[in-house]
Amino acid sequence: MHARTPFPTLVLRFAAATAATLTMIAAAPAREARVATPMVAVGAQYDTTHVYVAPADVDRFAESFLATFGGRSTKQVVATVTPTPSSTTSQLLQTPVGTVSLFGFTTPVPYPFGLERTGYLVTDMDVAIRAARAAGADVLVAPFPDPIGRDAVVQWPGGVNMQLYWHTKAPSYAPFRTVPENRVYLSADRADAFVRSFLAFSHGKVVSDQARAPGAEIGRPGQIYRRIRLESTFGKLTAHVSDGHLPYPYGHELTGYEVADLKATLDKAKASGVEVLVEPFESDRRESAMVRFPGGYVAEIHAVLQR
Structure with missing residues (x-):
């Protein structure tokens, strides 16, 4: 049989079969992205960054964060906010440029709490969980009651x-x-899967997908990386896709805060005990800096440059 089938023909057949297989593989994520999921987002002002600091640093961090961005804190309470026994102080720091859910655990933090980056308010928890699963998410912690909801x-x-x-x-x-x-921050192996999955859940859109973004944005001047900006009712999300060779503090920050005047904001930040880790630089029509608040919280702060 091999003697009767010319080698070029075998190559063409193999190439055709391989192309068909790759087409089916490529189509699978596309089908996942088309899964119809209900809209469960409420609004960006209900989304919070989860910040965990040592109990001794809670007040110092809150004072510094509010001195930097303005706003106010809700009353601090002591509560159990996990499905298993634990105790933490809890409060919201609400500013015009972003909200923090601040926790100061006086007990060990049950896994996987402390590893989540944000809290997103949804219209219905059960519907949201079904939608997340349909979009490709894993449910690490099944829904549980807390003092004010689920x-x-x-x-x-x-x-x-x-x-x-x-x-x-x-x-x-x-x-x-x-x-x-x-x-x-994502690997090149999983970036597209993340984008498809999150957009299917959030009903969002890709604002930009820059394959050759300046590496200075992730601490690697003179190099390039892929930057994807997304927007949805949940708010804004920027995905940094790289090989993971990131100098400190890149990858440690959870949130980027947009302000009107970066210098004035940094002056207020430094006066309230904030350390500037990366001095201001310009890229992608922004002037940006990286800072660390008392208690260790790392954040990016930027202002849009007017051209």
């Missing part, structure tokens, strides 16, 4: 953990002056 933790492709929450009494918060961005 919570769950999900993980998106690429290992991105987020908390979903629902309140028994619907909250009412004013919109942000500027919407913060969730800053995600």
Whole structure:
């Protein structure tokens, strides 16, 4: 049989079969992305960055964060916010440019809490969990009651953990002056899967996908990396896709805060005990800096450059 079939013909048959297989593989994620999921997002002003600091640093961090961005804190309470026994102080730091859920655990933090980066308010927890699963997320922590509603933790492709929450009494918060961005770091192996999955869940869109973004944005000047910006009712999300060779502090920050005047903001930050880790630089029509607040929270702060 091999003697009667010319080698070029075999090559062409193999190439055709391989192409068909690759087409089916490529089509699978596309079918997943087309899964119809209900809209469960409420609004960016209900999404919070989860910050965990030592109990001794809670007040110092809160004072510094509010001195930097303005705003106010809700009353600090002591509560159990996990499905297994634990105790933490808990409060919201609400600013015009982003909200922090601040935790100061006085007991060991049960796994996987502390690894989730954000909390997203949803209209219905059970519907949201079904939608997340349909979009390709893993449910790491099944829904459980907390003092004011229900919570769950999900993980998106690429290992991105987020908390979903629902309140028994619907909250009412004013919109942000500027919407913060969730800053995600991904491998090239999982970036596209993350984008498909998260967009299917959030009903969002790709604002830009830059394959040759300046490496200075992730601490590697003179090199390039892939930057993907997404937007949805949940807010903004920027995915940084690289080989993971990241100098400190890149990858440690959870959120980027947009301000009107970067210098004035950094002056207030430094006066309140904040350390500037990366001095301001310009890229992608932004002036950006990286800072560390008392207690260790790392953040990106940027202002849009007017051209």
